Amino acid sequence: MKIAVVGKGGSGKTTTSAVLARTLAQSGWATLALDCDSNPNLGISLGIGEEATERLVSVRDAVDAGEEEHATSADDLVERFGVDAPDGVRLAVVSAIQNPKPGCPCCGISPEQLLAELERPDRLVIADLEAGLGTIMRLEKGSVDVVVVVGEPTMKSREGGRRAAESVFEAGLGRVMVAGNRTRTDEDEARVRAAFPGLEPVIVPDDQAILDAERRGEAPLDAARGAPGVRALVGLANGLLDVG
Numbered sequence: 213m214k215i216a217v218v219g220k221g222g223s224g225k226t227t228t229s230a231v232l233a234r235t236l237a238q239s240g241w242a243t244l245a246l247d248c249d250s251n252p253n254l255g256i257s258l259g260i261g262e263e264a265t266e267r268l269v270s271v272r273d274a275v276d277a278g279e280e281e282h283a284t285s286a287d288d289l290v291e292r293f294g295v296d297a298p299d300g301v302r303l304a305v306v307s308a309i310q311n312p313k314p315g316c317p318c319c320g321i322s323p324e325q326l327l328a329e330l331e332r333p334d335r336l337v338i339a340d341l342e343a344g345l346g347t348i349m350r351l352e353k354g355s356v357d358v359v360v361v362v363g364e365p366t367m368k369s370r371e372g373g374r375r376a377a378e379s380v381f382e383a384g385l386g387r388v389m390v391a392g393n394r395t396r397t398d399e400d401e402a403r404v405r406a407a408f409p410g411l412e413p414v415i416v417p418d419d420q421a422i423l424d425a426e427r428r429g430e431a432p433l434d435a436a437r438g439a440p441g442v443r444a445l446v447g448l449a450n451g452l453l454d455v456g
């Protein structure tokens with residue numbers, strides 16, 4: 213199963229992707245987390261720390277600089293540029309490759325190409341996409357199975373999320389699940405539900421423990437496992453396994 217996580221900048225895509233990836237890996241799935249943001253920081257939320265997250269990026273820079281051999285396939289790319297994260301998650305950074313060279317699977321491969329190419333039934337892929345709709349608009353049918361739309365209760369975030377869900381439906385990309393993130397009040401919850409009729413958003417409370425973990429550069433699952441926001445995201449992961 214391939215899962216793409218989308219939403220407006222700052223809506224909680226990376227936090228959500230990290231909790232999903234680790235929870236799904238804990239349930240026994242081989243899990244690959246793809247950081248598709250040009251400012252990659254999924255490593256921090258997965259719990260490998262700042263240094264390892266920085267190092268991941270610099271391997272990619274080395275390829276750009278011609279100091280490393282190029283990868284020959286999508287899976288080779290993931291192996292070569294990946295790193296092991298807690299719970300057995302494999303993390304690879306896909307974005308921000310400069311100097312795209314057509315025909316080379318590592319330099320210039322886009323998140324949408326990689327998602328189309330990675331195909332192993334025994335593995336889950338979670339892609340933390342760049343903010344906005346760009347990548348999902350370019351995704352080919354069959355490249356993902358589920359799109360998780362992360363939206364905050366603010367009007368701009370809800371609108372962005374609603375448009376994302378609409379594009380997924382229009383393109384027939386797959387199922388949509390919604391995380392109504394950083395919900396504070398019943399009114400917030402009602403706003404999120406109204407923006408996604410028929411989709412039964414998973415309500416994720418605004419949770420100081422998630423922010424505190426982020427400030428320390430720790431994974432929410434390590435720093436705040438029992439916190440309500442984290443528990444709601446774990447619930448979303450279990451929901452994904454149920455729809456399988």
Ligand SMILES: Nc1ncnc2c1ncn2[C@@H]1O[C@H](COP(=O)(O)OP(=O)(O)O)[C@@H](O)[C@H]1O
Pocket residue numbers: 219220221222223224225226227228393394395416417418419420422423426441
């Ligand atoms: N449910 C939540 N409660 C409180 N803070 C949150 C929650 N979800 C995310 N955050 C915080 O919001 C900020 C943006 O989250 P992040 O996952 O990096 O968003 P994105 O990847 O969409 O830009 C981070 O500081 C993160 O810790």
Ligand SMILES: [Mg+2]
Pocket residue numbers: 225226227249340
């Ligand atoms: Mg992010």
